[in-house]
Amino acid sequence: MRDVAEHAGVSVRTVSNVVSGYTHVSPEMRARVQHSLDALGYKMDYLARGLRSGRTGFVALAVPYLAEPYFAELAQAVIRAAARRGITVLVESTEGDSETERRILSGGLTNVADGVLFSALTLPAADVAATPPDFPLVMLGEHDVGDRFPRVGIDNVAAARTAVEHLLEQGCRRIVALGRNGSENGRQRAEGYRQALSAAGVRRVNWLVAPVKDWNRAQGHEAVRQLLEGSGPLPDAIFAFNDALAVGALHALNASGVRVPDDVALASIDNVPESAYTHPPLTSVAPDLDVIAERALTLLDEQTGRQPAGESAGPVVARRESTPFRLVVRASSRRQHTD
Amino acid sequence: MRDVAEHAGVSVRTVSNVVSGYTHVSPEMRARVQHSLDALGYKMDYLARGLRSGRTGFVALAVPYLAEPYFAELAQAVIRAAARRGITVLVESTEGDSETERRILSGGLTNVADGVLFSALTLPAADVAATPPDFPLVMLGEHDVGDRFPRVGIDNVAAARTAVEHLLEQGCRRIVALGRNGSENGRQRAEGYRQALSAAGVRRVNWLVAPVKDWNRAQGHEAVRQLLEGSGPLPDAIFAFNDALAVGALHALNASGVRVPDDVALASIDNVPESAYTHPPLTSVAPDLDVIAERALTLLDEQTGRQPAGESAGPVVARRESTPFRLVVRASSRRQHTD
DNA sequence: CTGAAAGCGCTTACAG
DNA sequence: CTGAAAGCGCTTACAG
Numbered sequence: 001m002r003d004v005a006e007h008a009g010v011s012v013r014t015v016s017n018v019v020s021g022y023t024h025v026s027p028e029m030r031a032r033v034q035h036s037l038d039a040l041g042y043k044m045d046y047l048a049r050g051l052r053s054g055r056t057g058f059v060a061l062a063v064p065y066l067a068e069p070y071f072a073e074l075a076q077a078v079i080r081a082a083a084r085r086g087i088t089v090l091v092e093s094t095e096g097d098s099e100t101e102r103r104i105l106s107g108g109l110t111n112v113a114d115g116v117l118f119s120a121l122t123l124p125a126a127d128v129a130a131t132p133p134d135f136p137l138v139m140l141g142e143h144d145v146g147d148r149f150p151r152v153g154i155d156n157v158a159a160a161r162t163a164v165e166h167l168l169e170q171g172c173r174r175i176v177a178l179g180r181n182g183s184e185n186g187r188q189r190a191e192g193y194r195q196a197l198s199a200a201g202v203r204r205v206n207w208l209v210a211p212v213k214d215w216n217r218a219q220g221h222e223a224v225r226q227l228l229e230g231s232g233p234l235p236d237a238i239f240a241f242n243d244a245l246a247v248g249a250l251h252a253l254n255a256s257g258v259r260v261p262d263d264v265a266l267a268s269i270d271n272v273p274e275s276a277y278t279h280p281p282l283t284s285v286a287p288d289l290d291v292i293a294e295r296a297l298t299l300l301d302e303q304t305g306r307q308p309a310g311e312s313a314g315p316v317v318a319r320r321e322s323t324p325f326r327l328v329v330r331a332s333s334r335r336q337h338t339d
Numbered sequence: 340m341r342d343v344a345e346h347a348g349v350s351v352r353t354v355s356n357v358v359s360g361y362t363h364v365s366p367e368m369r370a371r372v373q374h375s376l377d378a379l380g381y382k383m384d385y386l387a388r389g390l391r392s393g394r395t396g397f398v399a400l401a402v403p404y405l406a407e408p409y410f411a412e413l414a415q416a417v418i419r420a421a422a423r424r425g426i427t428v429l430v431e432s433t434e435g436d437s438e439t440e441r442r443i444l445s446g447g448l449t450n451v452a453d454g455v456l457f458s459a460l461t462l463p464a465a466d467v468a469a470t471p472p473d474f475p476l477v478m479l480g481e482h483d484v485g486d487r488f489p490r491v492g493i494d495n496v497a498a499a500r501t502a503v504e505h506l507l508e509q510g511c512r513r514i515v516a517l518g519r520n521g522s523e524n525g526r527q528r529a530e531g532y533r534q535a536l537s538a539a540g541v542r543r544v545n546w547l548v549a550p551v552k553d554w555n556r557a558q559g560h561e562a563v564r565q566l567l568e569g570s571g572p573l574p575d576a577i578f579a580f581n582d583a584l585a586v587g588a589l590h591a592l593n594a595s596g597v598r599v600p601d602d603v604a605l606a607s608i609d610n611v612p613e614s615a616y617t618h619p620p621l622t623s624v625a626p627d628l629d630v631i632a633e634r635a636l637t638l639l640d641e642q643t644g645r646q647p648a649g650e651s652a653g654p655v656v657a658r659r660e661s662t663p664f665r666l667v668v669r670a671s672s673r674r675q676h677t678d
Numbered sequence: 679c680t681g682a683a684a685g686c687g688c689t690t691a692c693a694g
Numbered sequence: 695c696t697g698a699a700a701g702c703g704c705t706t707a708c709a710g
Contacts, residue, residue, distance in 0.1 A: 043446060043450060044450075045390075045450045046450060046451055047386050047389050047390050047395065047450060047451060048390050050386050051384075051386050051387050051390055056386065058451075065415070066411060066414055066415045066418065067408075067411045067412045067414075067415040067612070068411075069406070069408065069411070069613075072405060072406045072407075072408070072411035073406045075405055075406070075430070076404070076405045076406040076432055079405065079430070079431070079432050080432075080434075088429065088431075088451070089429075089430065090427065090428075090429050090430075091414070091418070091428065091429075091430040092418070092427075093414075093415055093418050093419075095419075107382060111382060111383075111384045111385060111386060112385055112386060112397075112427070217612065217613075217615075217616050221616070247613075247616050248616065250616075250618075251616045251618070254618045273406070273556065274408075274556075274586075274613055276556075277556050277560070277586050277587065277589075277590045277617075278616075278617070278618070279589075279590070279593045279617070279618040
């Protein structure tokens with residue numbers, strides 16, 4: 001920058017003003033500086049800027065498993081939304097490790113990022129209450145860490161209820177839930193499941209499986225395999241807490257020659273791209289990831305811009321933002337083949 | 340850091356030595372400093388360190404589509420490998436945009452990362468030759484940008500040949516290739532396909548589809564749907580250039596009631612997790628992503644540590660590293676049901 | 679509208 | 695083995 005200033009015969013202040021898009025620079029001055037900028041091939045060092053200004057232009061995104069389709073999609077959506085704002089995303093994959101989650105909460109990413117978007121899995125709300133993070137943070141998904149920080153995601157109770165209501169409409173009555181209510185996420189989806197059954201006056205089969213942490217294909221497969229090996233009566237539908245579990249379930253069903261949806265219908269939540277290509281394709285509740293990403297970034301901005309003139313250094317007003325979702329009906333649940 | 344120094348009654352130099360793990364510090368001094376470090380809750384500002392030392396501890400990874408399972412897996416592997424070295428990964432998704440790729444090549448990520456791992460899609464080798472990047476760079480995958488920079492990935496010719504040889508062993512003779520040879524990646528996989536057929540003395544059907552850039556489920560589905568609608572004779576096998584295309588192909592096959600593998604066998608490359616759960620499960624060539632990530636990081640390190648005592652500021656010795664792969668045989672190609 | 683100068687939090691020759 | 699000091703590339707009151 002000094003070189004540029006010399007080349008243009010101005011002070012570094014002026015160069016800084018130009019590259020930062022500061023308004024009060026005369027056009028001819030701006031043109032002259034721009035010329036030198038180009039001539040010397042100047043490239044802003046964002047780190048140095050960050051050191052001085054306290055802002056880096058980075059946002060960190062921490063997810064449990066980047067390779068799980070849902071999180072990969074989410075990350076993609078966040079990167080897209082961030083790019084629109086000219087900010088770069090730093091992706092961290094916690095691998096479901098609670099130590100890593102705790103480290104992130106205590107600011108492990110924070111001197112390199114202006115804020116963090118955090119999709120937690122195991123983090124106890126008590127920890128958050130004990131040592132509240134002192135940096136801009138927004139939680140993604142349902143994991144509950146108390147209400148000190150905003151959270152954005154779909155209304156899981158409603159999403160689960162929607163999926164189960166759909167199965168009921170198809171005539172299913174023995175609907176099993178595949179997942180587990182050990183996490184906040186699980187509790188909410190289980191609650192939606194119960195609500196739908198109660199409202200319809202249908203007896204709960206209430207059969208819950210799969211460890212809390214791993215809502216993946218392997219767990220879904222294993223759980224349903226065991227169900228099929230058992231001697232009990234088959235359910236006539238499975239509501240999986242997410243698509244990964246549903247894909248695993250479908251695999252077990254297909255392998256055993258159980259017909260989907262005729263013998264057992266299937267519906268779940270996430271609507272990952274893969275679900276449109278399974279055999280049969282999966283009915284799933286689709287969150288709008290672009291909206292989630294957009295809102296999350298906005299809520300982060302609002303925290304960054306804190307500390308106004310007055311004294312209002314109070315805690316962030318926690319908000320629970322429920323983003324829209326829709327049910328995508330596919331063959332896995334379509335009993336009466338209407339189309 | 341100054342505060343810590345004061346608290347411990349030493350100079351900042353000493354504090355810096357301690358936190359950097361510099362060897363020549365007396366144990367008692369180290370202990371005293373450590374005590375102050377803990378007492379004050381010191382946290383290193385890596386940006387400031389980077390500004391001074393010229394190294395940030397970040398590595399950038401640029402992939403075409405983060406949400407494509409293969410790239411999500413790759414990113415996960417790179418993040419894991421980087422974590423072992425104490426470095427953080429910055430993930431960029433180019434969305435297959437050549438402008439973005441060019442920007443990355445001209446150093447768009449470089450003042451924030453010590454080096455970049457780049458899985459390019461469209462970047463012309465000529466561009467790279469014209470303005471060779473002046474930062475540590477290693478190319479991932481087969482995209483050819485000339486030999487100024489190391490490249491790591493599987494040997495695609497061999498991988499494709501392996502898959503096709505396997506189909507031939509199953510008795511298939513009319514083997515169609517699903518993909519396109521417009522990219523380097525495509526050329527190599529097409530070449531492997533040809534080699535396998537020639538070696539077996541089998542006539543090429545040589546039927547190539549799907550745009551260069553989008554080897555995804557939708558393209559695979561569409562291409563095979565059109566094939567099935569055509570009046571020509573059906574192939575007895577499809578070799579898809581990657582799993583995403585294969586998943587799409589399988590979807591079209593299943594929808595048309597074509598039996599896999601009995602009518603048409605199917606094999607591809609990537610072995611993404613999804614492929615173990617399709618119906619039937621997909622035969623695929625599995626690259627070892629952990630090895631790729633590990634080697635890529637090592638090759639980056641070697642470039643960073645350049646400029647030895649002597650004058651050898653010559654160009655990096657470009658190396659083509661071929662990482663191991665193995666064929667995972669699943670039901671989609673198993674003609675004689677041996678297990 | 680523009681200059682001269684301090685400082686963000688570190689590291690690293692240079693002395694001792 | 696440790697100190698005092700310069701400087702990485704920026705931004706930003708403070709003057710003018």
